[in-house]
């Protein structure tokens with residue numbers, strides 16, 4: 043498949059979205075450490091994306107060159123800091139959604155999640171309930187749009 047990379051990337055772009063459950067409730071310092079290392083490594087490997095943490099649930103989108111993304115996902119899958127790693131969407135993309143974020147980070151207020159696509163109105167506001175497939179991605183896109191509308195360059 044020929045991918046039109048309108049942002050001058052020389053490799054086809056690929057993205058993966060997964061949900062998982064933290065092995066324990068993460069302390070702020072643990073999250074900061076994880077994020078700091080991830081951003082450094084991501085910059086080296088041309089990975090961008092968004093990580094959401096809510097009530098022990100992670101939801102993450104990683105994007106970049108296909109092999110780099112797949113390699114990172116294999117490492118993430120083996121990481122003992124979380125379990126039940128469940129890939130909900132993967133595929134080629136024409137352009138990056140999080141071009142300027144070596145890893146954006148969101149800890150949403152549960153109340154705000156009810157308005158996001160992918161959630162039924164009466165759903166418990168837990169990211170572990172994100173259904174399979176596209177809805178997980180739509181939740182992330184909506185979070186991105188909300189952050190962008192606040193003028194955030196790289197949150198967290």
Ligand SMILES: Cc1cc2nc3c(=O)[nH]c(=O)nc-3n(C[C@H](O)[C@H](O)[C@H](O)COP(=O)(O)O)c2cc1C
Nearest residue numbers: 079080081083084100102117118119121123124145
């Ligand atoms: C929820 C979660 C998200 C992570 N996201 C990233 C990431 O975006 N980039 C990254 O390099 N490592 C990330 N990591 C860390 C990787 O799992 C792994 O520790 C790191 O890639 C080093 O892997 P290695 O020891 O196999 O080299 C994440 C870990 C967790 C638990």
